[in-house]
Amino acid sequence: MANTRIGGWGRQFVEGEELQPETLDGAPPVLFRGLGRSYGDSSLPAASSPVVVNTTRANRIIHFDAATGVLRAEAGLSLVDMNRTFLPRGWFTPVSPGTSFVTLGGMVAADVHGKNHHVDGCFGSHVTRLKMRVADGRVLECGPDLERELFLATVAGMGLTGQILEVEFGLRRIPTPWLIQESERVADIDEYIACLKQSAKDWPMTVGWIDCLARGKSLGRGFLMKGRWAQAHEAPARFPKELPNIRMPFTAPEFLLSRPTVQAFNFALYNSHWQKKKVGRVDPFRFFYPLDFVQDWNRGYGKRGLTQYQCVLPDSAGSEAARRFLEILSARGGASFLCVIKDCGPESPAYLSFPKPGISIALDIAVRDDTQALIDALNEHVLREGGRIYLAKDQFTRPEHFKAMETRLPAFQEVRAKWDPEKRFKSAQSVRLFGD
Amino acid sequence: MRRVAILGGTRGMGRALARRFVERGDWVALLGRDADELARSKADLEARGTPGVRVAVGLCDLEDTNSFRPALEGVEQALEGLDTVVVTAAVFATQEKLEQDPVLAHKMLTVDFANTIVFCEEARKKLLLRGSGTLCVFSSVAGDRARKPVVLYGAAKAGLSAYLEGLDHRYRSQGLTTVCVKPGFVKTAMTAGLPIPPFAGDPDEVAQTVIEAIDAGTPVVYAPAIWRAVMTAIKAMPRFVMRRAKF
Numbered sequence: 001m002a003n004t005r006i007g008g009w010g011r012q013f014v015e016g017e018e019l020q021p022e023t024l025d026g027a028p029p030v031l032f033r034g035l036g037r038s039y040g041d042s043s044l045p046a047a048s049s050p051v052v053v054n055t056t057r058a059n060r061i062i063h064f065d066a067a068t069g070v071l072r073a074e075a076g077l078s079l080v081d082m083n084r085t086f087l088p089r090g091w092f093t094p095v096s097p098g099t100s101f102v103t104l105g106g107m108v109a110a111d112v113h114g115k116n117h118h119v120d121g122c123f124g125s126h127v128t129r130l131k132m133r134v135a136d137g138r139v140l141e142c143g144p145d146l147e148r149e150l151f152l153a154t155v156a157g158m159g160l161t162g163q164i165l166e167v168e169f170g171l172r173r174i175p176t177p178w179l180i181q182e183s184e185r186v187a188d189i190d191e192y193i194a195c196l197k198q199s200a201k202d203w204p205m206t207v208g209w210i211d212c213l214a215r216g217k218s219l220g221r222g223f224l225m226k227g228r229w230a231q232a233h234e235a236p237a238r239f240p241k242e243l244p245n246i247r248m249p250f251t252a253p254e255f256l257l258s259r260p261t262v263q264a265f266n267f268a269l270y271n272s273h274w275q276k277k278k279v280g281r282v283d284p285f286r287f288f289y290p291l292d293f294v295q296d297w298n299r300g301y302g303k304r305g306l307t308q309y310q311c312v313l314p315d316s317a318g319s320e321a322a323r324r325f326l327e328i329l330s331a332r333g334g335a336s337f338l339c340v341i342k343d344c345g346p347e348s349p350a351y352l353s354f355p356k357p358g359i360s361i362a363l364d365i366a367v368r369d370d371t372q373a374l375i376d377a378l379n380e381h382v383l384r385e386g387g388r389i390y391l392a393k394d395q396f397t398r399p400e401h402f403k404a405m406e407t408r409l410p411a412f413q414e415v416r417a418k419w420d421p422e423k424r425f426k427s428a429q430s431v432r433l434f435g436d
Numbered sequence: 437m438r439r440v441a442i443l444g445g446t447r448g449m450g451r452a453l454a455r456r457f458v459e460r461g462d463w464v465a466l467l468g469r470d471a472d473e474l475a476r477s478k479a480d481l482e483a484r485g486t487p488g489v490r491v492a493v494g495l496c497d498l499e500d501t502n503s504f505r506p507a508l509e510g511v512e513q514a515l516e517g518l519d520t521v522v523v524t525a526a527v528f529a530t531q532e533k534l535e536q537d538p539v540l541a542h543k544m545l546t547v548d549f550a551n552t553i554v555f556c557e558e559a560r561k562k563l564l565l566r567g568s569g570t571l572c573v574f575s576s577v578a579g580d581r582a583r584k585p586v587v588l589y590g591a592a593k594a595g596l597s598a599y600l601e602g603l604d605h606r607y608r609s610q611g612l613t614t615v616c617v618k619p620g621f622v623k624t625a626m627t628a629g630l631p632i633p634p635f636a637g638d639p640d641e642v643a644q645t646v647i648e649a650i651d652a653g654t655p656v657v658y659a660p661a662i663w664r665a666v667m668t669a670i671k672a673m674p675r676f677v678m679r680r681a682k683f
Contacts, residue, residue, distance in 0.1 A: 022447045022625045023473065057625060060480035071483075085459075085484050 006052065009298055010039040010367070011305030012395055014428055016050040022057045024074065024165050029135060029424045032163050034103030035078060038110060039308040040395030041428035042158050049426060053163075055105050061085075062166060070128070072168040075105030080292075087284065088239055091171040095123040100289045104167040110392035111156030111353045113360075114288075115205035115227065118345040122353055123169075124155030131166035135420035139165070153415040155350035158391055160425050161416055178235035179205075181227045181282045185273050189220025189323050193359065196343050199226045207342045211266040212363065213259070215330050220323065222341075223273055227287055240283030243293035254302040257366050262337040301366045309336075309378055310362035310390040312344055312355055317385040322359055328381050329363070332374055336363035351412035354390040362393070372396055379405075391429065402433045409434070438462040438650075439515040441508065443496060443555065444525030446470070446477040448624035449574065452643035453522065458485030465511030465518075467496035468525070490515060498525050498547045504558045512562065519566070520650065521559040523552060523573045528626045534588045541588055548592040553599050560603065560612060568611035572650050573600055577618045577658065580667045583683055604655045613653040617646050620663030633683075635662045 007013040021027060030051045033043035045052045055076035062072040069091055071082075079093060080100040086092065097112040106112075111124040120126075129143040130151060142151040154161045182203075186192040192208060199206050203226035210222035255261070291297055298306060313321040322341065329336065340362045344355035354360075365371060375396040382389065388405040389397055403409060413434060417423075423436050430436065440457050444450040445466040457464050458481045466481075468474050474493040481491045492514035496507035512518040527544045534541040556571060563569025578586040579593030586593075600616040608614070621627060621636045637660035649657035658664040673681070 020625065020628055022451075023476075060476055061483035062476070062479055064483040 006044055007036070007305075008040050008043055008395070009037050010307045010395055011298055011301070012041065012307075012367070014041070014044045014047070014050075016045040016052060018052050018054050020054040020057055024053070024055060024058045024076075024133075024163065027053045027133075027163065029133075029137070029163075031425055031427050032075065032105060032109075032159050034076060034106035034109075035101045037099055037102050037106065038392040039306070040391075040393060041432065042110070042392055042394070043106075044428040046426045046428050046431040048431070049424075055103060058165075059103075064171075069171040069173060070168065071171050072129070072166060073104055074166055075103060075108075075164045077104050077167075078102065079104075079107070083284075086171055087174075087177050090174055090177070092174045092177075092284070093123075094120055094126040094170065094172045096288050097123075098289065098291070100292055104169075105159075105164040108155055108164055108167055109157060109159045110390075111348060111350055112392070113344070113355050115207045115342065117355055117360075118200045118206070118343050119204050121345060122156070122348050122350070122355060124350050124353065125348055127155065127167060127169045129166075129168035130154060130164055132162045132164055134162040135422065135424045143168075149415055150419060152350045153352075153412055153419075156348070156353040156391075157351070157412070157416070158427065158429065160427065160430050161419050162425060174229045176230045176232055176235040177240055177284055178230040179227045179282050179284060179287045180230045180234060180279070181225060181287060182277060182279045183223050183225045183273065184277050185221075185223055185270075185275070187221055188218055189326055190319070192220050192222060192224060192341065193319050193322055195224050196341065196359070199224065200343055202226075204228050207340060210326075210339045210341055211270055212326070212329060212336050212339050213263050213266055214270075219330060220326050221270060223270075227282075230281060235281060240285065243285045243289075246294055248294055248296040248299040251299045252302050254304075254366070257301065257337070259333075266337060301364070304367040306364055306366050307371065307375075307395045308362055308364050308393040309375060310354075310360060310393045311378070311382045311387050312358050312360045312390075313382065313385050313387040314356055314358040317358070317387065321385050321387075322361065324385075325361060325378075325381060328377060332370075332377065336365045339363040351408050351415065352391065352406070354388070354392075356388075358387065360390075362390075376401070391433075394429065394433075397433065399433050399435065438520045439465075439517050440520040440522060441465040441467055441494075441511050441515075441518055441559075442522045442524065443467040443498070444523065444574075446473045448524065448626055449619065449622060449639045449642050449646075450522070450524035451477065452639035453524065453646055454481055455484055456643045456647050458482075458489045458491065461486045461489060463490040463492075463515050465492040465494060465515050467494050467507050467511065469495060469497040469499075471495060498527075498551050498555065499543070501551055501554050504555045508558055508562055517566070518562065519568070520570045520572065521556075521563065522650075523555065526552070526574065526626075528589065530630070531585050531587055531589070544589065545592050548589070549595045552596055556599070556603070560607065563612055564607065564610060568613075570613040570615060570650055570653070571600075571603070572615035572617060572646065574617045574619060575600065577620050577663050577667050580618065581671045581673075581678075583670070583678065584681070585683065601655070608655075615646075615649050615654060616656045617642075617649070618656065618658050618663065618667075620658065620660060620666065622659070635660060635666060 005013040058074040058076040111122045205227040208224035347356040379401040445454040494507040576593040578590035579597040604614040642659040645659040
């Protein structure tokens with residue numbers, strides 16, 4: 001098969017070959033990837049090993065226990081497919097990222113988190129078994145109580161410990177397929193963080209949005225959204241309609257995301273929420289996956305693509321840490337227009353799991369000439385605050401920065417070397433950041 | 437509620453179609469040659485199907501005509517009847533490969549033409565015996581017009597399409613509904629590695645079109661639908677154009 005361009009969600013491409021078999025049985029011993037929603041180079045092949053296996057056709061359910069909700073499926077099963085099957089029956093994933101276009105294997109490999117991290121942790125903490133093929137060709141099972149070391153390195157291990165063939169985890173009963181959402185307008189970053197921490201006590205799901213272009217007194221103005229599943233008496237009996245699906249038809253010209261257009265957009269958005277508080281019922285598709293209805297929305301960022309910067313600033317850095325972060329961003333002027341801030345609960349025992357107690361900040365950045373310098377500056381700040389970045393989003397972090405942030409990396413590399421001494425499983429990202 | 441047997445239902449378009457059937461409550465029997473794959477797909481359909489849906493499997497190999505009758509009889513028993521038979525299985529190879537390898541060419545021609553028709557004959561008899569039924573077979577747009585990249589494959593599919601049209605003419609009045617599906621380029625493992633042309637479809641979209649055609653009894657259905665227009669244009673092209681065209 002001819003080489004093709006393979007890219008992550010940020011549309012930074014490498015040359016390589018992508019196999020897409022219907023069964024993972026005979027797959028070659030190379031990196032697996034799912035739906036390619038990681039922004040950077042996590043799912044891209046390393047130059048020295050240019051083949052990847054796309055798992056999305058291996059999407060069969062192995063078993064579902066309707067009494068307990070335990071689901072076992074092939075790694076390529078997507079969340080959108082799972083939701084179509086199980087939401088109408090009253091079951092939902094215990095942890096959902098912000099898009100449903102992810103595979104189970106990808107959810108494990110990135111140890112994704114959702115709006116409920118402060119209560120429920122990452123996806124990996126709900127996984128009971130993984131079926132894997134490791135570098136020497138053996139197929140084995142691992143879990144929290146079986147081959148624990150391999151399991152903890154595979155969860156959040158970005159596919160580097162072996163191939164995830166099947167995933168078993170518990171779906172959760174939901175009272176109705178609807179949610180109650182309360183959104184609150186906040187005037188600046190200090191109020192935002194205070195509200196975020198306060199609502200975490202009462203609401204199982206929280207997330208918020210901040211206008212990154214606002215400065216001075218309104219630095220960090222935005223909304224905070226809080227949600228919970230609606231009870232039967234609060235929701236209609238009908239099943240919510242899926243959002244219509246439209247496709248971003250072309251790669252947008254760069255001026256579309258220039259400072260004035262974005263400023264106008266943010267101004268309109270902020271002022272559309274003129275009430276201090278809004279409460280309402282919302283369907284799960286709008287609530288969890290507001291961007292999923294525009295297919296290929298990443299093309300809106302133009303030919304050079306985008307990257308997402310996501311870091312966690314620990315509670316120990318104090319509530320001022322977020323303000324300092326935004327000030328650095330603001331001083332560099334309009335690199336990003338929206339940022340999503342949410343709070344994180346306890347750290348997972350998985351070696352490279354991203355969240356730790358604190359707040360997570362995520363921003364989409366259109367790739368420009370100064371992107372590397374911006375990421376370097378943000379990383380230096382995060383390093384000073386004792387935070388770290390999320391591998392599933394990263395494309396530009398320098399290895400020395402990552403190694404300084406990620407104190408658990410040597411322990412992870414040790415486990416990885418034990419299971420894959422020849423480093424058959426590597427990605428463009430692992431070569432860039434870990435050296436192999 | 438339908439009771440459907442699908443030959444080739446563990447993969448590609450057959451897999452997508454089988455899921456649509458069980459999701460709306462139809463009973464499905466999968467026919468194929470790999471017992472492990474059949475068992476895996478059976479479990480998948482049972483988990484996805486509406487409560488009470490029945491899923492059966494049977495070994496059947498398009499290369500072995502002796503396997504056809506016992507396979508159909510077995511799943512007919514398992515589903516307590518059979519009113520719909522679907523064939524999605526086929527052999528595919530590029531023109532270059534088929535030209536280089538006469539053994540492969542012979543196998544493709546035998547499986548996609550002769551053996552598929554022999555299987556359909558078994559299914560036809562079974563369905564006519566019970567008074568009515570639907571036979572839905574995946575042919576290809578490759579059978580509509582001879583083209584450079586599909587000389588051999590297209591020849592087999594042209595023959596298959598002609599057979600299915602004949603069945604429709606001869607037996608529709610007796611209760612047999614024939615649905616000839618002509619998929620255009622669909623992104624499945626079968627077409628992996630080929631350059632993706634415009635209007636390429638995906639299996640789920642094709643499955644939806646096909647299930648609607650089965651319910652409506654449409655004799656010929658293109659999937660994705662745009663391929664009807666594409667093939668009309670290609671069929672209208674004169675020979676001197678086709679000799680120069682690359683497609």
